[in-house]
Amino acid sequence: MALNNINYDPKTTATNLANSYVAGSQSMIDSRSKVATATKTALTTLSSAMGAFQSTLSSLSLGSKTMSANAATFSSAVGTATATSAAIAGTYSFYVEQLATAGQISYGGLSDTTAAGSGNLSVMLADGSSFQVSLTTADNNMDGTLSPKEIAAAINVAASNNSRITASTMNINGATTLVLTSNLTGAANGASLDTGGVTNAALKAALDDANNQKQVVAAQDAVVWLGAKTTGTQITQASNVFSVIDGVTMTFTKAQAANEAPVTLTVAADSAATNANVQSFVDAYNKMLTTLDGVTDVGDPGKGVGAAVFASDSGLGALRNRLLGTLRTAIGGQTLVNYGISAKRDGTLALDTVKLGKAIAANPTGLDGLFGKASLSNSSGVLGALDKLMGQWTNSASGQLATRKSSVDKEQITLADRQAKVQAQFQNAYNRYLVQFTNLQTLQSKMNNTSSLFTALFSSNNSSS
Incomplete structure (x- = not known):
């Protein structure tokens, strides 16, 4: 009888055996990779939340801005x-x-075919200053003529203009008009043209003709x-x-x-604006704290909820405690609680605007003294302390988040190297098993053929007898 009671595919068998061969190492890599990926994702989430919170602290400290408005x-x-x-x-x-008002004056009667190389034009300002405009190099398209648009361009790029005057052109009743507009308001910023250095007679005459000059807007204080x-x-x-x-x-x-x-x-x-400022602080803090609590959540095994990646992280636990401690800081004998800002059972903040209003009425400067500023040059109060605490984590060079991300990056590089080695081990094992079971399949086929030959032979002899 044929030896066909064992059926298998060499490739499938080789793959299964090779997978079994590297299963232990692969399981370790998969487990550590999963943790590394989760850790990096949590760090990115934390970085975004802490950065947003710091941005709010900074926005509440910009320039002369204060919490009370x-x-x-x-x-x-x-x-x-x-x-x-x-x-x-x-x-x-x-x-x-x-x-x-900003002065504006127009010059009409200009030709589009003024000969190039027309000397210098002076722009005079009402404060007594002036700047020179070279018309000799103003022929941008090199056609041998000078158009009002090219004159305007030469005025705008003049080295001493310093953006005081903007020149443009307008088409009025089919004729091109040169328009000079002061970029600053005030009587001292009015402008006009002095043609003393213009060598082209036709251009000089057109610019000097009082009938061609129109004071569109008078510069005034x-x-x-x-x-x-x-x-x-x-x-x-x-x-x-x-x-x-x-x-x-x-x-x-x-x-x-x-x-x-x-x-x-x-x-x-402005009580409404003051309330909005304080509420923006409360909202930003709550959003950041909610993110922090999310990545440190211990989970609930009874409900099938697993622990977050930083559930047992002592550093983040200490950060949370320091945040709460900072909020309790007393400055000038006052705390946030005195101004209607209190912590709920979950650690997030709530604002009582009625209590806030009464506290400000009793002590108008106390709120700003308590909150202070969050800036490099002026760090004080609750805002300054929270910004400094956040900076210990968010600093791109030495912060806790950067250090941890660097560690995770190194771990992922190590795991990638190990994955490459395991893949090589798998491939070697696969190749070896594939050869072995391909040979075995070939041997089985030969044995089946021999068995079939003997079966046929013995069957024939039995029939003859």
Whole structure:
């Protein structure tokens, strides 16, 4: 009978045996790779959360920004105003006589075929300064002529312009007009052209012709009165942005009519903005803490929830405790709790705006003193302490996160090397087993053929007898 009771595929058998041969090493690599990947993902999540929290701390410390906020509003639409926490509450009267404007002058009657090489053109500013414009090199397309657009381009790129004047061209009634616009407002920034150095007679005549010159917008200073017009104090300056009141910036956008009464500027505490500032801190802290709790969660075996990768990490446990300790810091005898910011059972914060408002009313400067600033040049209060604590983890060179990421990267490189070695071991074992079982299959086939021959022979003899 045929020896066909054993059926197998050499490739499948070789693969299974080779897998079995490296199973122990592969299992170890898979297990460590899984932990390394989970660790790196958790570190990236932590880095993002801590970075976002630090960004909020910084945004609450920018420039003169403080947690407590003031608002400045006009009684009618003459402009806008902002107030820092340094502004003193009160009311002020202003009359806006005129706004500062940027001068604009146009020059018409220019030809598009002025001969190139026309000397120098001077741009004169009302403050007595000037700068030279070379027309000799202004022929950009090298066609031998000088167009108004090329003159405008030469003015804009002049070395001494320093972006004080912008030149452009307009097409008015089929004729090209050169337009000069001051980039700064104020009477001292008006501009005009001096053609004393222009050698082309036609161009010089066109620019000097008073009929071709139009004052589109006269350059002028802003004139604002503190109090009523004529009886108050006149303030004249080149800009429409005024900072005559400590902590208040006013930007005027509309002049008043001659018979209008002065407008009233009111500076007062802005409780809504203050609440929003404190709430943004609370929200940012809670979001960061929730992420921290997520990567250190101990899990719940009873519910089939496994522990997070940093469940037993003492460093992150210490960080959480230091965060809570920082929030309890007393500055000037006050803590966050005094201003309505308290920790819930899970460690996240909650804000009581009513308590916050009462605390600010009782101690207007206490909130800013407690929170302080989070900046390299001015680190203080709760914001500064939290930013410093976060920096110990987020610093790109020496922070805990960078150190841990580096360690994980090295681990993954090591595992990749080991994986390559295991793969080589698998391939060698596979090749060896494939040869062995291919030979065995060939031998089995030969034996089956021999068995079939004997079976046929003996069957034939039995039939003859």
